[in-house]
Amino acid sequence: MPTPQTAIVTLLETSDLHGHIYPTDYRDTYDKPIGLAKLSAIIRKERSIDPSLLLIDNGDLLQGTPFMYRYAKYGAGGIHPAAEALNALRYDAAVIGNHEFNYGLDLLNQTVRQSACPWLSANVVNERDGQPAFGQPYRVFTLPAGIRIAVLGLTTHYIPNWEAPDHIRGLAFEDALSSAARWARHIRENERPDALVVCYHGGFERDPATGEPTEPLTGENQGCEMCLRIGGMDVLFTGHQHRLLAGEINGVAIAQPGFAGQAIAKVQLTFERTADGSWSLREKKASLLLTADAEEQADEQLLIRFAEHERQTQQWLDQPIGSVDGDLAIVEPFAARQADHPFTEFVNRVQMETTGAAISCAAIFTDEARGFGKEITMRDVTANYIYPNTLKVVRLTGRDIREALEQSASYFDRDERTGEIRVADAYLLPKPRHFDYDMWEGIDYALDISQPVGQRVVKLHWNDAPIDPEAFFEVAMNSYRAGGGGNFNMIQGRPVVREFPTDMTEILADYIMERGTIRSECNHNWIVY
Incomplete structure (x- = not known):
């Protein structure tokens, strides 16, 4: 059988889910086009096309709904719902977002321990030794065709300006841009992947189309500078700003899938065999799959998995x-x-x-x-x-x-x-x-x-x-x-x-x-x- 000369790798990104598992915003009980249960149906459909796709969450998963609030304050027993959801949907990696710290390090560390996938953040480090605080700055995935995809995680370093000091005690937040440049160089030189994907819980400081500044240059968001200054980066998944974006900056495929599960970002990478048998990245295509446009219903199995948590949450809310x-x-x-x-x-x-x-x-x-x-x-x-x-x-x-x-x-x-x-x-x-x-x-x-x-x-x-x-x-x-x-x-x-x-x-x-x-x-x- 001849060796395939082309291969397509699919990457899916969720971001800023903010605890939305059920398709509700909890202001009422109506079904809405949001939530991980609806995204799950899209994920299942994409996996039927590409069983070896990579699925990544880009941060701000633990906070944002009464469902997560009630668990953090009154129901902290057993596996954290965020970890259970990551495991159920077979996520390959998750990134630390700024709202992951809102309920303190104990709950965050519990979630990280209970997750089957790694939580990545290269620039959130321990004060005492400068090492990544959550174990892994990046992960290299080898797919069935032999293609190697490196995924680097980064977190907006502006967190100390917002978070309670007790919730981040012992941690330091390195500049995300400089950390990205250092780790990207390390990955390229030492891992030699076929593609480098940066997952950054941060956004864009400039309009991706015009380059005009869109907000004060505080360093909270550095996505455009990453695309312009970091060599060898093929894909930049972003979040934090709750925007719906898909496109390209300086040859880098970019995407940001809104918030609360209103969309999932999809990037397809097309590779070709070279004369020496290795893979060469030839094409990148970024798009958004909107929950509102999907024909599939919410994932019933996921809804059943969290039904008791949801029942208790709704009961608590209605008192x-x-x-x-x-x-x-x-x-x-x-x-x-x-x-x-x-x-x-x-x-x-x-x-x-x-x-x-x-x-x-x-x-x-x-x-x-x-x-x-x-x-x-x-x-x-x-x-x-x-x-x-x-x-x-x-x-x-x-x-x-x-x-x-x-x-x-x-x-x-x-x-x-x-x-x-x-x-x-x-x-x-x-x-x-x-x-x-x-x-x-x-x-x-x-x-x-x-x-x-x-x-x-x-x-x-x-x-x-x-x-x-x-x-x-x-x-x-x-x-x-x-x-x-x-x-x-x-x-x-x-x-x-x-x-x-x-x-x-x-x-x-x-x-x-x-x-x-x-x-x-x-x-x-x-x-x-």
Whole structure:
């Protein structure tokens, strides 16, 4: 029989699943085109075509749904659902994402131990010796045709700006770009693979088509620079930004499959035999397989596997925990971001009462947030407060507060045609960042969006007088913002005077249950115009 002269290798990537196994977002019980169970049907179909394909998860698997939250907080026994899902679907590798650290290293290490596939991250290292903290920076796979594919894992190194210090104690985060360059060179020289695939839990700092910057060059995302500067890289799988991307940059096939299981990235590599019998990569093709376009139904076996976890989660979500006197519903999130609203005032008041701080800031995280109806359930709490943030009290000067308000004010822009206030493009692309706009309680302020960015705070009072820029104030905020997350550099590094390790979701739920009935209040202390 003649030796085949061509071979096609299929690579599949999931990323930013954020705990979505079932096809639901948990805001209601309706079936949606998301989740690993629906992706599983696509994976099964692709395996029927190419049984030796490589399947990789690119990070942010452990956090993001009440399903995972409940397991982390109340059901940490037996195998972690994330590890069980990786094993059931026969993943070949997984990459550490930034949200893998949200519930602490014990839970993360448990998941890594229980997974049949390796978890890769070359640039998350131990402080004591500089070695990769999760064992393997990369893995080389030899496929049936003898083709060798090297898969290198990388994680955005910006994590210390967001994560609770206790959750990353003993770890160091090397620059992802320089680490990628070093390890890519090592792999090429020592492993000599037929193709090098980099799986980076990070995204693109520039528009892949035009090269124009799309966000502040903080180092959080370095995908374009990797494509331009790292020699010998054939494929770059990305994530973190929740974008739907497939294409090529500088000869490197790139892909990013959105979030929550809305798509899976597919890259096909075509190899040809050379005269000496080795393989040479001739063609790369990147595409996205959208869950919404798939004809297959959700994987029934996977749904059955997690049915008891899901039943307990739904039961937990539907339990009433309190009621509302008045109105705490968010009818239109954008309108609620332009003037003081009872729901954001409620969140800020909880933060202030919990911490003892006289000032607080909080965000409406997504446009899906709807506040509370007359009866409050755990589903309402988790649907509105979707991140496992803790609380910190940070000491800021009056000048810091003004600069933080100016940063938040950059969330807004004016439509050139109508003059109406709208969300600035930088907060919508490459992904929505509504969580990076804060609303404050304990101070009185006004933002004039007709003014240039950086000059929009036209009123800022404390105790009915202009705030003293040199005076110190204690401000309650979530742990993400306290670390400077969202380009709040004026907050990063400021003294943390108190910390509260309980998740904000639990703080809100406990506050409601202790009181039974929550009264809607709004003092209208701020406005945007």
